[in-house]
C-alpha cells in the first residue's frame with residue numbers, strides 16, 4: 514500500500530531549465546533576471562503597482578509591519594484562526610494583537626465584529642482569506658476607511674482567487690503572499706509583498722534591502738548605497754525565483770488542476786457528509802476561490818481525531834489546522850480567554866484537511882474518498 518502524504522512538492526514544467534539558466538548566468542543572489550520576471554508577471558496579472566519577492570510570507574508581513582511605523586500599544590485586529598506569522602510580525606514591532614472571531618460559514622475574519630473591536634489605538638486590520646475564499650472585503654474596506662485604519666491582506670492561501678470579480682490581494686494597502694512548499698504555487702520557501710499603495714514602494718525596497726538604498730543604486734539613481742532606514746535581509750535568491758517563475762508561468766494550469774481535485778472531493782463526499790452531519794467548505798456566490806485546500810468539519814473533536822487515525826491506518830495523511838491564537842501561550846499573555854472567539858474555538862477542534870497537491874491522481878483521490886466514506890462519525 515503506497516502512503517498518501519498530505520502535501521507533496523510538484524513540478525510545473527520548466528523548473529530545472531530555469532535553475533540551470535540561473536546558475537549559468539553567474540548571478541544567483543537576489544533581484545536577478547528571474548526575480549524581475551516574477552515581479553513583472555505578478556504585478557501585470559494582478560494589475561497592481563508593484564510586487565516584491567521575499568524570503569517568506571512571514572517576512573513580507575514583517576515588512577508590512579515596519580512600513581506602518583507602529584508604536585508600542587498600537588492595536589492590530591487579526592482573526593484568531595490564522596497562522597502565527599499573521600500577528601507575530603506586528604507584535605515584533607510592539608503592537609498589541611486584538612483577536613477577532615471568524616464567520617462560521619467561510620471561517621474568515623467576521624467583519625460584523627469589527628466595530629466592537631476598533632479603538633482609538635487601532636492601526637490595522639489583517640484579513641486572511643482562509644482556504645483561498647475571500648473575506649467580506651466590501652464591508653472590511655468600508656469600516657477601515659471610515660476609521661482611517663490600514664488594511665493588510667494575508668493572502669497566503671488566496672493567490673488568483675477573486676472577491677466580487679477583483680483579485681484577492683489587491684484590496685489592502687499591502688498584501689503578503691506565500692510560496693512555501695504547501696502553497697498552490699511554490700519554490701519551497703518564499704513569499705511576496707504586494708504593494709497596492711504606491712506611496713509604500715520606495716521604503717519597502719529599502720526595508721527589503723537591509724535598510725539600504727541598494728535598489729536605487731542598482732537602477733543608477735544614486736552613485737553609492739548606504740544605510741537609510743531600518744530593514745533586514747528579505748530578498749529571495751534568484752535560484753528560488755527561477756523555480757518560482759516556472760510555476761507562476763503555469764498558474765492557470767495549476768489552478769485548473771486544483772479545481773478538479775477540489776471538486777472531486779466535494780462531489781464524492783457530499784452525500785456522506787450530509788448523512789453524517791459533517792460540514793464542508795462554503796464558498797459564497799460572489800467569491801471565486803483559489804482552490805487551496807479541502808477541509809471537513811467533523812461533529813466533534815473526538816470524531817475528528819478518530820477520522821485522522823482511521824485514515825492514517827490506511828496510509829492516508831490528513832491533518833488539523835490552526836489552534837486558536839488567543840488561547841496560545843502568547844495569546845494568553847495578551848489577555849486572551851476561553852470564550853473570546855467561540856467560533857474559532859469550536860472550528861479549530863473539528864476541522865480536518867484532506868491530502869491536496871497539484872499532481873494528486875484521481876485514483877488516489879478515489880482511495881481517499883472511499884476511506885473517508887467507510888467511517889461513520891455518528
Ligand SMILES: Cc1ncc(COP(=O)(O)O)c(C=O)c1O
Pocket residue numbers: 569570571572595596598599641667669670690691692693703704
Ligand atoms: C495564513 C498564513 N499566513 C502566513 C503564513 C506563513 O507563510 P510562510 O511560511 O511563507 O512564511 C502561512 C503559512 O502557512 C499561513 O497559512
